Amino acid sequence: MSTLAQLQEVFRNVFDDDSLVIANETTAQDIEAWDSVQHVTLMLEVEDAFKVRLSTSEMAYLKNVGDLVELIDRKKKK
Amino acid sequence: MLFNSPEFVVFFLVVFAVYWMMARRWRWQNWFLLGASYVFYGWWGFHAPGLHGFDRALPLVLLITSTVATHVCAVALYPLPEESKRRRVIFWVGVAINVGMLGYFKYRGFFMENVEALAAQMGWHLTAMERNFILPAGISFYTFQGLSYLIDVDGGSQKPPDRFWDFALFHAYFPQLVAGPIERTPNLLPQLMRQRTLTPERFWSGLQLVIIGYVKKVAIADAIAPITADAFNPGLPHSGVGLLLGIYLFALQIYGDFSGYSDIARGCSRLMGVELMINFRQPYFSRNITEFWERWHISLSSWLRDYLFVPLCRIFRGKKWIPFNLFVTMLVSGIWHGASWNFVFWGMVLGILLVIHKLWAGPKAGKHPHRPHTPRAWAVQLAGMFLTFHAVCLTLVFVKTRNLTEAWNHVAGIFTKGFSTADTIPAVYFAFYGLVVVLLDFPCWWNDRERPVADDAPSWQRGLVFGCLLLLLTYLGEMTGVSFVYFQF
Structure with missing residues (x-):
């Protein structure tokens, strides 16, 4: 399963919506409930799902889902 | 110095003019900006009514102490392995110095008031306590900025700058020193460590x-x-x-x-x-x-x-x-x-x-309306x-x-x-x-x-x-x- 597809499952779980579809271009502006609190929940779920550890600044400076996918892939390679 | 005072307008015009005269030498600009920032901040202590003697220099002394302590801790812990016990000790010493200074200068009055009130409830009378404290302007802001630097260095996402002066400027940069924005190292520090330009x-x-x-x-x-x-x-x-x-x-x-x-x-x-x-x-x-x-x-x-x-x-x-x-x-x-x-x-x-x-x-997801249209x-x-x-x-x-x-x-x-x-x-x-x-x-x-x-x-x-x-x-x-x-x- 690609990182994006796996990430979509995490998003669906966090935002409680089985029909949610994400793309590399998706940003917090596109999902109503994606506020700063939910962002933290999402990042911690991502850590659990991909078995990676994200630093504070890595969490804070993501622009869109594409950035997150790239970050996860980079972390997994290490 | 307050932004809405005639002194600041004169101060800024002079800083602006001298700063851009050194446009090709950003290190000189940094030295100059650091000096200007200390003048800007020190001005407050030397012109605040009711401050005498050493108290007038105290706000500036605290700022410089906080800068030195934070940077020394950051530089000392950075090369140590993540799991090293020494690294943890240095990190927490740095945090304790910053939080301790903030706590002592901002909260001791509040703390003593409550101790007094509690003592009075128990029938004791404590009245000899000092009441007038100096609250150095902006201490909450620069303490948080220093802490974020220390945490980022400890987390491995930030390398301490090679020159102490670059960090000192990051910590004391006068436009945002006393009331924010509380800057973060990945945004401000790199900008202070390269050539700046002014386009129309x-x-x-x-x-x-x-x-x-x-x-x-x-x-x-x-x-x-x-x-x-x-x-x-x-x-x-x-x-x-x-x-x-x-x-x-x-x-x-x-x-x-x-x-x-x-x-x-x-x-x-x-x-x-x-x-x-x-x-x-x-x-x-x-x-x-x-x-x-x-x-x-x-x-x-x-x-x-x-x-x-x-x-x-x-x-x-x-x-x-x-x-x-x-x-x-x-x-x-x-x-x-x-x-x-x-x-x-x-x-x-x-x-x-x-x-x-x-x-x-x-947590339910939904389409986020940028602007209302209906x-x-x-x-x-x-x-x-x-x-x-x-x-x-x-x-x-x-x-x-x-x-x-x-x-x-x-x-x-x-x-x-x-x-x-x-x-x-x-x-x-x-x-x-x-x-x-x-x-x-x-x-x-x-x-x-x-x-x-x-x-x-x-x-x-x-x-x-x-x-x-x-x-x-x-x-x-x-x-x-x-x-x-x-x-x-």
Whole structure:
């Protein structure tokens, strides 16, 4: 399963919506409930799902889902 | 030195001119900026009434001590392996020095007052305690900035700069030193360690930000200040409507005051080729309290999210702990703002409001409407804005009153004291200044940009808007050096 597809499952779980579809271009502006609190929940779920550890600044400076996918892939390679 | 004082205008013009004379040597610029920042900050101590002898230099000494201690710890811990015990010890020593200084200089008065009160309850009388403390301006701001640097270095995402002076400038950079934005290392430090340029676009947009900031501070906040001071004076007679209008006006005042400061800071910094983070994004257009905190004092709320809420969420994991973690974060935010029970209570109320919103709104995804386009969306937007503004107003009562009894009497008075003909004056003020704030903020909110007019707008439009702003500043503003509300934090 690609990182994006796996990430979509995490998003669906966090935002409680089985029909949610994400793309590399998706940003917090596109999902109503994606506020700063939910962002933290999402990042911690991502850590659990991909078995990676994200630093504070890595969490804070993501622009869109594409950035997150790239970050996860980079972390997994290490 | 206050931004709205004639001294600052002269100071900035000199700094600006000398700074760009050294345009090709950024290291010289840094040395010069560091010296200028210490003059800017030291000025406050040497001109504050009631300070004598060493106390006058104390604020500057504290700033430099904090800078040296933070950098020494960062440099010492960086090369050590992550799991090293020595690294942990150095990190916590650095944190303890910063938090200890903040605690001692900001909270010891509050602590002693409560010890005294507790002792009195038990029948002991402790009266010999020192009462007058110096609260060094901006200590909460530069302490948080230093802590974020230390945490980022410890986390491995930031390498300490090779030269101490670069960090010292990051820690003391005068535009944002005393009231933010609380900058983060990945944004500010790299900008201070390279050549800066000033393009005509940057110059004009920086100047516009400075003008907008002065309008907000001098023509809005300072003009409203006497009315709110009366409305919150428990010795004066008030009607219920007068008390309510007093809170509304204070909401405009504190916004004008603080966001005006941030605009001037960002504008001045841009004029020196350094971009500071945005600190306010039209907070009174928020549809809920969570959104409000994403638009108000963004540099503090994101700091608290990243360095307190995230670690709390790691310790207390899972969705069920989110309300608790949120509440604790807002409580700390309250305590950060001021050393009094009012601020503790203020933080608690904010925490409760955020938790209520989180529980009510839930995590359900939906399409995020950028701007309302249908009558229904407008109704939701306006109702949300109305409720959020009133929730914020309720919390602001704790900021403006001196104790919890006054806060309670103020709110209770709204419902029991009717109205009077004297309410016309605050009503006219609220209508006028409310309109000015909406006119300034609506175009920014609608177009999601930092200034009311776009850079590519026809020159007559830009001229008209800034002509009006300069007129407002000339007719309504006085550069009297009225202190910024947020300095006390």
